[in-house]
Structures are given as structure tokens and as C-alpha cells.
Amino acid sequence: xxxxxxxxxxxxxxxxxxxxxxxxxxxxxxxxxxxxxxxxxxxxxxxxxxxxxxxxxxxxxxxxxxxxxxxxxxxxxxxxxxxxxxxxxxxxxxxxxxxxxxxxxxxxxxxxxxx
Amino acid sequence: xxxxxxxxxxxxxxxxxxxxxxxxxxxxxxxxxxxxxxxxxxxxxxxxxxxxxxxxxxxxxxxxxxxxxxxxxxxxxxxxxxxxxxxxxxxxxxxxxxxxxxxxxxxxxxx
Numbered sequence: 006x007x008x009x010x011x012x013x014x015x016x017x018x019x020x021x022x023x024x025x026x027x028x029x030x031x032x033x034x035x036x037x038x039x040x041x042x043x044x045x046x047x048x049x050x051x052x053x054x055x056x057x058x059x060x061x062x063x064x065x066x067x068x069x070x071x072x073x074x075x076x077x078x079x080x081x082x083x084x085x086x087x088x089x090x091x092x093x094x095x096x097x098x099x100x101x102x103x104x105x106x107x108x109x110x111x112x113x114x115x116x117x118x119x120x
Numbered sequence: 121x122x123x124x125x126x127x128x129x130x131x132x133x134x135x136x137x138x139x140x141x142x143x144x145x146x147x148x149x150x151x152x153x154x155x156x157x158x159x160x161x162x163x164x165x166x167x168x169x170x171x172x173x174x175x176x177x178x179x180x181x182x183x184x185x186x187x188x189x190x191x192x193x194x195x196x197x198x199x200x201x202x203x204x205x206x207x208x209x210x211x212x213x214x215x216x217x218x219x220x221x222x223x224x225x226x227x228x229x230x231x
Binding site: 009040045046047048049050095097102104109111112113114 | 123124126129160161162163164165208212214217218219221222223224
């Protein structure tokens with residue numbers, strides 16, 4: 006089954022404690038992206054990757070890092086989480102970048118709370 | 121960053137009623153998309169629109185690509201309880217290759 010898998014689904018942590026949210030897709034997609042969803046603000050792009058070893062900033066990259074060492078994986082790293090990073094996070098992938106948006110697959114989300 | 125304004129922000133309706141929501145932007149887009157997010161899940165594509173003025177249906181859903189290319193509309197007819205969720209519009213700009221999401225409309229349907 007074609008899918009984007011995020012882990013964990015829920016995470017509670019404390020300020021400053023490094024964490025990683027994993028994302029994996031099994032569709033051989035070249036494009037992967039991270040979004041955060043906040044009430045009243047919709048989905049905002051954090052980082053995206055057009056291919057292995059190619060990553061770029063989205064609209065809200067501050068406080069986040071990503072890596073793309075393999076095609077299937079695109080982890081999101083918070084080196085020193087802060088309370089304003091409490092949010093619902095989604096990973097997504099598609100075959101052809103944003104122009105393949107009608108084929109953009111989303112993971113089920115990771116609800117992060119930073120205390 | 122750029123954002124799309126969706127309205128209304130939330131809707132509380134009775135089963136069987138029709139629903140209308142819209143999305144507006146200060147920029148023009150080449151493609152408009154409408155997604156639905158079920159509680160506890162990621163967004164799923166409902167309808168994609170590629171041409172100004174285009175009207176497209178998917179079951180009880182109908183969406184339109186505005187003539188000015190700066191807006192889009194989604195209608196749901198005869199709502200049912202499983203229509204509950206958050207609806208997002210998204211605009212694709214070919215110049216920047218960016219997909220911009222709207223602020224979302226939360227829909228509640230009461231029996």
C-alpha cells in the first residue's frame with residue numbers, strides 16, 4: 006500500500022531537548038516536504054527536498070533542520086525545541102515536486118507539545 | 121510567507137444542508153486544489169482545478185476556479201455526518217513552484 010509513514014504520532018517533550026520526527030515513503034517519490042499546521046494559519050511549509058542531498062527552506066524554517074540521505078526518508082530535526090514549536094506536523098511526498106501537487110500524499114501527522 | 125484566506129473559518133450546519141466556502145488570494149495561481157482533513161489524519165485531495173472558470177464536480181462536491189485566478193469556491197450539497205473535518209484550499213504558482221495552503225474551514229455537521 007502506497008503510504009507516507011510518520012513517527013511518532015504524539016510527542017511531549019521539554020524545552021531544549023533535541024528530537025527527531027521520522028518520515029518515510031514507499032512510492033519512490035523524489036519530492037518530500039514538511040508542514041506545520043496551526044489553528045487559523047493552515048498548513049505552512051517548513052522545508053522541502055527535491056531529491057537526495059537536495060533540501061531547501063520553506064516559509065517557516067527557523068528552529069528546524071532536515072536531511073535527505075536516502076530517497077525514502079526525510080527526518081525533521083528540532084535541535085532545541087521551544088514552546089512555539091508546539092504544533093501538528095505533516096510530512097508529504099510526490100513524484101514531481103509542487104507541480105505534482107494533485108498527487109501529494111500526506112502522512113497521518115505528528116502532534117508535538119513542547120513544555 | 122504568502123497565505124490564502126479561507127472563509128468561513130468554521131461552520132456548524134445540520135445534516136442535509138448545503139455548504140459553501142471560498143478561498144481568496146492577492147496573487148494569481150495556475151492550479152487550485154481542495155483538500156479534506158479527517159480528524160486525526162493528513163489532508164486528502166478532493167478536487168483539482170486547472171483553468172480559470174473551470175467548474176468540476178466530485179460526487180456531492182463542486183469546485184470552481186475563479187475567473188480572476190485569485191479565488192476558488194467549494195460547495196458541498198446535502199451534507200452528511202462524514203463530511204465533518206477541515207477543508208483546505210491550495211494554490212499552485214508555476215513561477216515559484218510553490219504550493220500555498222489556505223487557512224482552513226472547519227466543518228461540523230449535526231444530525
